[in-house]
Amino acid sequence: MTENVNKTEELIPSVDKTTDEVAWDLYRKAIRFGTWDPAAIDLSQDKRDYEALDEDLKGYLIHFCTGFLDAEENVALKFCPWIMLGSSTEQQAFLSTQLLEEFKHTEFFMRYFKEVIGRERIPSVKNAVQQKLDERVKKMLAALDQGEEEREEALVEGLTHYQGIIEGVQAMTGYDVFQAVYGSKGLFPGLGEGYARIKEDEGRHVGFGLRMLKLFARKPEHAKRILALYEEYLPLILIRYDQPVVVDGKEYPTPPEVKGRERVTKMFERRLKDILGTSVTV
Template identity: 85%
Template sequence: MTQNWHQNMNENVTEELIPSLDKSTDEVAWDLYRKAIRFGTWDPAAIDLTQDKVDFESLDEDLKGYLIHFCTGFLDAEENVALKFCPWIMLGSSTEQQAFLSTQLLDEFKHTEFFLRYFKEVLGRERIPGVKNIVQQKLDERVKKMLAALEQSEEEREAVLVEGLTHYQGIIEGVQAMSGYDVFEAVFGSKGLFPGLKEGFSRIKEDEGRHVGFGLRMLKLFARNPEHAKRIRALYDEYLPHILVRYDQPVIVDGREYPTPPEVKGRERLIKMFERRLKDIFGTPVSV
């Protein structure tokens, strides 16, 4: 990694997550599109995983099991949305918005590639079946609604887009994924383990910072409409139990149950991030 890359990364991540409301949405979308070109063109194949292989081989069996479970959740999620994200782009209301959203589709495939590589080169196995992520599974139904909306009125298209932004950028990325980065840092990163995975998460978090920032900004504006605000809050409340399943479920790998590391604190992290996102959108602290 070069010094310039570090400088660019620091410039990027120290900016406020939600872009300013001083510019129009199209101006913000174009700025983020340009930022994605400048900062988002990292190569998943270029990250050095040499030390990660050593770390995994020396890890105790309980933490090996947890890491396989944890990475499976991320791989499943990244791949799922990569295959389903096109309707979000199609519902963009301008060339500028569609341009930015198109960078998110590429990002999701990069993230998928990184985790596929991680399983092959570091974990030395396939992902495991059965890791529950109900909010991700609900994207199948969401995609059908968004595609159907393409043939509907502008008002109906907007209502469906509000739900799509809430579901994906607001909840899946804005709450679930962001909490996951904190879990990795608490369990592994803070102990100096898995520097390649840490770099991958850093890169992915940069990408998703753009996605989440744009989505939350849109939701903040849409929430000025009482009907949209009501639906945004209803979706957050509806999906909260499904989000919590991500860390409430047992960790089972190849038929054996492994303990959840005490540093995870998944439920606590998710609820804290959930409340933070509601505050981002509605402007006042909201408790669940």
């Protein structure tokens, strides 16, 4: 496996370098380490595992992978304003790698549904934080024609919403859930490899976003807004795991290993500590 940038203690790049230096370093890492091919991952064992899988776990896998596919595709189609609000060539260069990577992640899950699950995704997985990206994009695009202060405020909110919450809390929780439910049982090695590759990519995204938010939070008005967004979105984050698992009109049980509310809350608190330097009880 390539260089691991996802350990908790290594997630946020050093604040000793300038933001542009960090952005360029991460851009170069994306060039060197982010060129994996979603079409090259071997899914042959995953097909056999799926055919032999208990029906309840099949239902949960369809629900779980639908959530990831919807999220990856949604942001891939909407991420350009984050790039456009970057304040330098270096920052825009790094953020542009994220756009490509989101499309690669989308391709992987589209392939997984076609070749392993053998069906389309389901339409009923709710992710209210993702749904709010439409409104977020409009605000970020409007800020492009405003002054520096408004652009900075829009970027802070955008980084909080996407890198801080969607990737930093929701996606990171999802990797742990996959490992607990399937990976720990030796199931779906291809999906496990896909998640490992995606997690590497998103380690760069989240690390950069959290570092920027940590610096922005030195201004009290930004710290207050970051905290307010996290607290506003917490009930929406929890919807992802509180909702029933329904596939084609049939409800399936949530595996006991999921522990979604517990995992989300723990990750939520950790991210606020990463950014604001203090624990926030929720």
